[in-house]
Amino acid sequence: MSKIKQLLRLHLQGVSNRKIADQIGIYKGTVNRYIQKLKFLDQSIDELLKLEEPILEKLFSAGTPAYLQQRYEEFKPLIPYIEKELGHKHVTRKLLWEEYRIDHPDGYGYSQFCYHLGQLSAARKSGSAIFEHDPGHRLQVDFVGDTPGYIDRDSGEVIKVQVLITVLPYSNYTFAIAVPSQNTDDFLYALSKSLEHLGGVPQVLVPDNLKAAIIKSDRYEPVLNKVMEDFAEHYGLVVLPTRPRKPKDYVCIFDM
Numbered sequence: 001m002s003k004i005k006q007l008l009r010l011h012l013q014g015v016s017n018r019k020i021a022d023q024i025g026i027y028k029g030t031v032n033r034y035i036q037k038l039k040f041l042d043q044s045i046d047e048l049l050k051l052e053e054p055i056l057e058k059l060f061s062a063g064t065p066a067y068l069q070q071r072y073e074e075f076k077p078l079i080p081y082i083e084k085e086l087g088h089k090h091v092t093r094k095l096l097w098e099e100y101r102i103d104h105p106d107g108y109g110y111s112q113f114c115y116h117l118g119q120l121s122a123a124r125k126s127g128s129a130i131f132e133h134d135p136g137h138r139l140q141v142d143f144v145g146d147t148p149g150y151i152d153r154d155s156g157e158v159i160k161v162q163v164l165i166t167v168l169p170y171s172n173y174t175f176a177i178a179v180p181s182q183n184t185d186d187f188l189y190a191l192s193k194s195l196e197h198l199g200g201v202p203q204v205l206v207p208d209n210l211k212a213a214i215i216k217s218d219r220y221e222p223v224l225n226k227v228m229e230d231f232a233e234h235y236g237l238v239v240l241p242t243r244p245r246k247p248k249d250y251v252c253i254f255d256m
Contacts, residue, residue, distance in 0.1 A: 003109065004056055005049055007034055012045045034060055052135055052171040053111035071107055072116070079120045093117070093172075114172040139202040140167045141191065143182055164190040168202070184227050195235065205232065205239045 003024050010020045017035060021028040037060055041048070048056060078100065085091050097113045108116060142165055149160040161178040164187065168174075175194045179186040195201055232239045 004034065004060055005053070007031060008045050008049055011035060011038075052173075053109060054115050054171065055135075057109060057112055071104075074104060075108065075113075075116055076120060079117065082117060083121055111171060118172075135170045136168065136200065136202055138169055138204045138206055139194070139198075140169055140206045140208075141165070141194075142208040148178070162186070164194070166191070166194040166198075168198075173198075188227065188231050191231070201235045201237055203237060205237050207239065 003026055006024045007020055007026075010023065011017075015023070017031045018028055021031045038045070041059060043051075048059075051059075082096050082100075085096055086093070093114055094110065097108075097110050100113065101107055107113075144163045144165055147160045147162060149158045151157070152159055161180060162182050163176055163178050166175045175197050177190045177193050179190045191205075228239065
């Protein structure tokens, strides 16, 4: 959770500005400034807490453009290094963000870090476009490449599992669940648990041409299997698989 949301929750609970500063580790003057800004916002604290973190941060930081520009200029030169590190196995955005915050304690929060990383990475690539996403519009879905496992307590056998990741690309909000296999039943069970966790249904589901969902991969008219069609009909969503051999259709990197 971002420091702004932590601050808002503590303020809503009646905690003093000084204690808020001590508990979340920021300057008391910053807490005072954020609390003062609440008077000029139309939303209640409950409404603000429901906002995606990049939107929330923009609301509270809009009055300091020089500072925002400075953070942005400091962040841009780091992109080649971050992209290179992400190419290594098991190096995640979260790990790189934590490293970034050690060197830049006043730098971007995790959501803004991912957002600007995605935007700047796309802009660096020749012929690439910067994708804009609406909140809750798309849900991207894929199984991770590695197959982790657990040890059966009775037999001592290592049981391999498949991990399904779903991501809301606007905020990079991520859900993960382990299932026995990538077959259709396990896939749809995991997907239903993701929707249950999110508490809602996106307009568009974007699976990466998974065999559990797609019979025929086609650039313009991919063929869904019948169970996937029924699932989409039940939840009232549209399934738009990525185009074959077009990884850039996925603008989110699944980190494990």
